[in-house]
Amino acid sequence: MVDRWFAEPIRVILLSSSTFSPNPTGYPALSKTHQALLTKYTKQRPTPYILLSDQLAANEKVRYEPLSYLVYIRHLQKNQPPQSTVEKYGSGYQDYLQTPLQPLSDNLESITYEVFEKDPVKYDQYEKAIKLALDARDAASNTLVVPSLVLPAL
Secondary structure (H helix, E strand, O other): OHHHHHOOOOOEEEEEHHHOEEOOOOOEEOOHHHHHHHHHHHHHOOOOEEEEEOOOOOOOOOOOOHHHHHHHHHHHHHOOOOOOHHHHHOOOOOOOOOOOOOOOOOOOOHHHHHHHHOOHHHHHHHHHHHHHHHHHHHHHHOOOOOOOOOOOOO
16 A cells, blocks of 8 residues: 555655654564655655654653654655666656657757666676577577677776
């Protein structure tokens, strides 16, 4: 159910203070599931707006200083796992359909071609296709196997 909301343009995440539980040092912390959820949303939008709800049940006392929640959320934001190459390459374009570029009919800027050259998926697939073609050729001819071609990273 949560994955369905991931595609929505969420701008605010409300966290109730009851979502937090004390860590071994006595400060507020979120469960691993909640941490993973916040990490997932933070990857989509690098600076999500997170509001901490101070709504408490009538019989519940304030367990932590309000600043300790903010310190914990900032800690989670700082310790995000690094983006993969594909995530870096596609940053900002996740939810947009792109018009295909026509390099033969349009006068494209040189920076556009530079972006084409940095496409990690294209070169990974290109390398796999060449290896498969060489393996198929070698299997068909029953000759000495040629080492697979590895393209240098640009």
